[in-house]
Amino acid sequence: xxxxxxxxxxxxxxxxxxxxPAATLPERPLMELLDVSKEFSVRSDGKRVQLSAVNGVSLQxxxxxxxxxxxxxxxxxxxxARIIVGLHQATxxxxxxDNKQISTTKRRPxxxxxxxxxxxxxxxxxxxxxxxxxxxxxxxxxxxxxSSKEIAARVKQVIADVGLPANxxxxxxxxxxxxxxxxxxxxxxxxxQPRLVVLDEAVSALDKSIQAQVLNLLTDLxxxxxxxxxxxxxxxxxxxxxxxxVAVMYLGQVVERGSAASLYEKPLHPYTQLLLSSxxxxxxxxxxxxxxxxxxxxxxxxxxxxxxxxxxxRTRCPHAMAICAEEAPRPSNQADDHVVACHLYPGSSSTSLxxxxxxxxxxxxx
Amino acid sequence: xxxxxxxxxxxTGFGSDVSNADxxxxxxxxxxxxxxxxxxxxxxxxxxxxxxxxxxxxxxxxAATVLLLALAAIFAPWLTPYDPLLxxxxxxxxxxxxxxxxxxxxxQGRDMWARVLYGxxxxxxxxxxxxxxxxxxxxxxxxxxxxxRGVVGTVLMRFMDMLYAFPAILLAIAxxxxxxxxxxxxxxxxxIVFIPPxxxxxxxxxxxxxxxxxxxxxxxxxASRFRIARSQILPNVLNDIIVYASGLVGVAMxxxxxxxxxxxxxxxxxxxxxxxxxxxxxxxxxxPLVTIVPGFFIFLTSVAFNxxxxxxxxxxxxxx
Numbered sequence: 034x035x036x037x038x039x040x041x042x043x044x045x046x047x048x049x050x051x052x053x054p055a056a057t058l059p060e061r062p063l064m065e066l067l068d069v070s071k072e073f074s075v076r077s078d079g080k081r082v083q084l085s086a087v088n089g090v091s092l093q094x095x096x097x098x099x100x101x102x103x104x105x106x107x108x109x110x111x112x113x114a115r116i117i118v119g120l121h122q123a124t125x126x127x128x129x130x131d132n133k134q135i136s137t138t139k140r141r142p143x144x145x146x147x148x149x150x151x152x153x154x155x156x157x158x159x160x161x162x163x164x165x166x167x168x169x170x171x172x173x174x175x176x177x178x179x180s181s182k183e184i185a186a187r188v189k190q191v192i193a194d195v196g197l198p199a200n201x202x203x204x205x206x207x208x209x210x211x212x213x214x215x216x217x218x219x220x221x222x223x224x225x226q227p228r229l230v231v232l233d234e235a236v237s238a239l240d241k242s243i244q245a246q247v248l249n250l251l252t253d254l255x256x257x258x259x260x261x262x263x264x265x266x267x268x269x270x271x272x273x274x275x276x277x278x279v280a281v282m283y284l285g286q287v288v289e290r291g292s293a294a295s296l297y298e299k300p301l302h303p304y305t306q307l308l309l310s311s312x313x314x315x316x317x318x319x320x321x322x323x324x325x326x327x328x329x330x331x332x333x334x335x336x337x338x339x340x341x342x343x344x345x346x347r348t349r350c351p352h353a354m355a356i357c358a359e360e361a362p363r364p365s366n367q368a369d370d371h372v373v374a375c376h377l378y379p380g381s382s383s384t385s386l387x388x389x390x391x392x393x394x395x396x397x398x399x
Numbered sequence: 400x401x402x403x404x405x406x407x408x409x410x411t412g413f414g415s416d417v418s419n420a421d422x423x424x425x426x427x428x429x430x431x432x433x434x435x436x437x438x439x440x441x442x443x444x445x446x447x448x449x450x451x452x453x454x455x456x457x458x459x460x461x462a463a464t465v466l467l468l469a470l471a472a473i474f475a476p477w478l479t480p481y482d483p484l485l486x487x488x489x490x491x492x493x494x495x496x497x498x499x500x501x502x503x504x505x506x507q508g509r510d511m512w513a514r515v516l517y518g519x520x521x522x523x524x525x526x527x528x529x530x531x532x533x534x535x536x537x538x539x540x541x542x543x544x545x546x547x548r549g550v551v552g553t554v555l556m557r558f559m560d561m562l563y564a565f566p567a568i569l570l571a572i573a574x575x576x577x578x579x580x581x582x583x584x585x586x587x588x589x590x591i592v593f594i595p596p597x598x599x600x601x602x603x604x605x606x607x608x609x610x611x612x613x614x615x616x617x618x619x620x621x622a623s624r625f626r627i628a629r630s631q632i633l634p635n636v637l638n639d640i641i642v643y644a645s646g647l648v649g650v651a652m653x654x655x656x657x658x659x660x661x662x663x664x665x666x667x668x669x670x671x672x673x674x675x676x677x678x679x680x681x682x683x684x685x686x687p688l689v690t691i692v693p694g695f696f697i698f699l700t701s702v703a704f705n706x707x708x709x710x711x712x713x714x715x716x717x718x719x
Binding site: 115118119120143146147150151153154155159160161162163164169173176177198218221222225 | 429611612613615616617618619620621622626630631634635
């Protein structure tokens, strides 16, 4: 230590690194989901059938970090968000929050409710049209029985935190723009000083420039209050921008997860590759960034009422093999906490594949 | 694999040319702005509704008529020297405009003006009380079943639909005749008739509100369902119910009058407008103008209520 202090050139970089709160945080997860499933009972053709919205999802978020969840619409992202905060009760599965085990299948104890909040998607329906901004933000505090003095102070504080002028407190939602309403949503979620905030498509309804503002606000707030985010979106660019870790969901299952950098740099699962290749390019000569992967006959997403056997993605997978229909791939750690559930990779199948097959498939020709 | 193009939301150097002094200055100005502009008037929904209502001339006229009728009924003893129940047999069936009796007298020589004024008390009570009671009970039933759905909601609403399936007047006659004549029973009968439609309106409005995300947000803050109903749902369904219920007052008066006309309402000597219409039926050929006086007042009151209700709907509807 003393040697370093005498050399100011060397000091700068490590000191700046150490000053970042994230680097000093313990690496244990704040929240962990273990094999969470949710089935809805729905009517289809007059019969009661089970719709498997979320199937065996295990995820973890480290304290002060952001977990991004991406996937097509209907893949169970929002259901998962509601299970995390306790709005939906899961059919099975456990959750560990702050080293305490919480059942996902029962109503939450109050002290846990307070620590997890959610920012909703639609800024127009997420606020009570008959309540002023201050009333909306104060409501969770009133429910939790805080004193009126404390509520007034806290409301003032969070409204300032999200960058709204204090005089907006007496306005009604219809007097605010979409971006401002989303700021109020964030303020309401933060009012109870939660540790985990689930953002369900929180910026999807906003236009690009407002998205950037709100995303920057979110990262500022995260740094200031050590917040942990679960950021759910179908927008791959936004997720990449804000997330430390990313999980890719397909039809209720997590098919791949890893750090944002490694997942976007080297996507392993064919579905992730398909998703990333569909990001529109900035170059008008190319319609998409890469040649879109051959989306086997461009099929519709299969129904979660009767999902395909084995690997749920096999009906659209360009690399589908015989084993994919027979056996569901198990998640396997490929490198540095980069987990993928696909028979193309060693560890996902109970039986191993021939060596040369693997080599040709791990680096798919795009 | 070119997955490298990371979209940059802001240029890397964004904001680097801003000094701390600039930030301080900006903060100072912001605080100043906030300090000065604290007094932005909040646009309350009810204040706006009131303003818009006052701009509607028909609505104001209708509301004024209703108010006038109510005041006249309340201050009846000061507006007429006659007793509505005591007749002067010698002055039977005087025509409109006869000396001492502006609206003439009925078949027992009772002053029509006095009877109309005192009768207004009964008729307005028969219009208001069932509407208010039905609005309260119907709202509770509708909001409950709209929130609970499931078995409880279905059972409640199907029962309401069952009552709603009867024509209003038929149901009122059925309930009224099983309870026996009298104003109280009329009020009970009309209340029962009105609960199902109010419950349906309340249920529909509740269903529209409960699916919105702010209800989920309220659940997330740990609020009980009762608290959510009271503080989040009720303010959002109330205007639908008020608009609907205000239109029912006129109907309630007509049903009450019909029951009296049929002899199921107020007991005979009482000056109820519907009963007055019935008892004067016989003198339709001798003094036709006097005979239609009670009918005219029933018509006037219910039209005034309906027009005021329409104006209220318009004032509330104009989407914020």
